[in-house]
Structure formats: structure tokens, C-alpha cells
Amino acid sequence: MAFDDSRVAFIGSGVMAEAMIRGLIDKRLLTGDQIVASDPRRERGLELVARYNVNYTHDNAEAAKDADVLVLSTKPQVMGQVAKSLGQAAGNATLVLSILAGVRIKTIADGLGNSAVVRAMPNTPAQIGQGITVWTATEGVPERGRAQARALLSALGEEIFLEDEKYLDMATALSGSGPAYVFLFMEALIDVGVHMGFSRRDAERLVAQTVRGSVEYAMQSNMHPATLRNQVTSPGGTSAAALYELEKGRLRTVLADGVWAAYRRSVELGDAQEKKE
Numbered sequence: 360m361a362f363d364d365s366r367v368a369f370i371g372s373g374v375m376a377e378a379m380i381r382g383l384i385d386k387r388l389l390t391g392d393q394i395v396a397s398d399p400r401r402e403r404g405l406e407l408v409a410r411y412n413v414n415y416t417h418d419n420a421e422a423a424k425d426a427d428v429l430v431l432s433t434k435p436q437v438m439g440q441v442a443k444s445l446g447q448a449a450g451n452a453t454l455v456l457s458i459l460a461g462v463r464i465k466t467i468a469d470g471l472g473n474s475a476v477v478r479a480m481p482n483t484p485a486q487i488g489q490g491i492t493v494w495t496a497t498e499g500v501p502e503r504g505r506a507q508a509r510a511l512l513s514a515l516g517e518e519i520f521l522e523d524e525k526y527l528d529m530a531t532a533l534s535g536s537g538p539a540y541v542f543l544f545m546e547a548l549i550d551v552g553v554h555m556g557f558s559r560r561d562a563e564r565l566v567a568q569t570v571r572g573s574v575e576y577a578m579q580s581n582m583h584p585a586t587l588r589n590q591v592t593s594p595g596g597t598s599a600a601a602l603y604e605l606e607k608g609r610l611r612t613v614l615a616d617g618v619w620a621a622y623r624r625s626v627e628l629g630d631a632q633e634k635k636e
Contacts, residue, residue, distance in 0.1 A: 378413055482534050
């Protein structure tokens with residue numbers, strides 16, 4: 360087992376931390392008594408204790424004191440404060456896994472005094488075990504640490520390891536923010552359905568199942584999306600008419616512009632964090 364008798368501390372206990380805790384326990388990779396959740400909100404900590412029988416503290420240093428693995432799952436803007444609150448305890452962990460958007464490995468390693476750092480970018484579907492996470496690791500992370508990181512991230516869904524940290528900002532823009540693009544697309548389709556005359560409830564069902572079914576079909580078919588699109592686009596038909604308008608409206612270009620904007624913002628956040636250091 361990747362964890363054996365290891366103790367894992369979550370610094371920040373929001374929805375993504377809970378998704379990871381739930382997955383680890385459901386997959387029997389860890390028991391509740393091996394996990395400590397740190398959060399400034401006592402009511403939040405007590406919720407996690409009741410649901411998963413984990414340990415809780417509001418003190419980050421206390422959580423990290425005996426932890427073998429530290430999971431950083433706070434807001435990225437408070438990284439500096441978190442590093443100070445952890446003190447020397449952070450340097451004793453055999454692995455630090457960060458899911459903080461835009462916060463670079465150097466910032467984490469220097470701030471915590473620990474070179475065994477994994478930086479990861481999960482996305483929202485991780486909350487139901489259907490996410491995908493891109494991650495990378497420093498040379499200071501041994502094979503056991505990498506196995507632990509892979510196990511932690513597999514609790515959220517699929518994972519992809521890449522050697523170069525530059526891909527983390529790209530993943531932030533493409534898959535990390537990706538669900539927001541999908542939700543906006545769904546919202547727009549639902550609104551069109553209501554405009555045409557469907558009840559909102561029926562429009563929501565039609566769109567949600569269409570998106571889910573299309574994704575499942577695409578994944579099972581192993582065909583390129585362009586091939587799948589051509590399958591449902593008859594010459595002179597309804598899909599062809601719709602796609603003509605979407606292309607004329609620069610859908611691809613607008614989407615690309617949005618993803619590039621998210622990428623640039625991720626890089627900016629990383630630069631800002633480094634300047635603080």
C-alpha cells in the first residue's frame with residue numbers, strides 16, 4: 360500500500376479537500392484516523408469529523424506536526440500566510456502536495472522549507488470522482504512519494520503526470536477552468552430551449568443528457584471529435600445550418616481566446632506569488 364501507517368494532513372478543508380478525503384476513504388487507501396483536516400472554521404471541521412471520522416484542528420502547525428504527507432488545499436492568495444502558520448513542521452513532511460492554482464513549485468518549496476513537492480491541478484468533477492488532474496513533481500520526491508501522490512490524485516478521478524511544470528498553467532486554463540466553459544455552453548443551450556418554448560426543467564434535462572451522452576459516446580468510440588461531428592451533420596440538414604452560424608460567429612476563436620486568457624492569468628498569479636516571496 361502507498362500509505363501504510365502514514366498520516367496525511369489537509370491544510371484547508373474545502374470542497375476539493377473533502378473530495379480527496381472521501382475518495383481515499385471509499386477506496387480504503389486511508390482510514391479516518393490517518394487523516395487530519397485543518398480549517399479555521401470549526402463548523403466545517405466538525406462536518407468532516409461527522410462524515411468521515413477524521414481528526415480536526417484549526418491550527419495548521421498542529422495538523423502538520425506528525426504528518427507524513429501535507430496537502431495544501433487553501434486559496435492560493437493566502438499561500439504566504441499558510442507557510443508562516445505551518446512553521447518548521449512543514450519541513451518534516453516526506454511529501455507536500457499542492458492543488459493551489461498558479462502557485463509554483465519554487466514558491467511552495469522555498470516557503471515551506473521542503474523540496475519534496477508535487478504540484479497538481481484538479482478540476483471540479485473531482486468532487487464526484489470524475490475529475491482529471493495534471494501533476495508534476497520535483498526531483499526531491501522519491502518513488503514512494505510519487506506513488507502516494509498518484510494515489511491521492513486518483514481518488515479524484517484520472518491523473519496525468521508531466522515532467523515540465525509549464526504544463527500546469529496550461530492545464531489550469533484547459534481542464535482546471537474547463538468545466539466553467541462547459542457549464543456556460545449548457546446554460547446557453549438551456550436558455551435557447553426555454554426561448555423556443557420548452558419548460559426550463561425539460562430544457563435542462565434535454566441539454567444535460569445530450570452533453571453527458573455525447574461525452575460518453577466520444578470516449579467509447581475513440582474517434583476524433585471532427586469525425587463524430589460529421590456523422591451527425593447531413594448535407595443541407597439542421598445540424599449543418601446550426602454549425603454554419605456557430606462558425607460564422609467565431610465560436611472556435613472566442614473559445615480559444617478565453618482559454619488563452621485563463622492561461623495568461625494563471626501565469627500572472629504565479630509571477631505575483633513569486634514576487635511576494
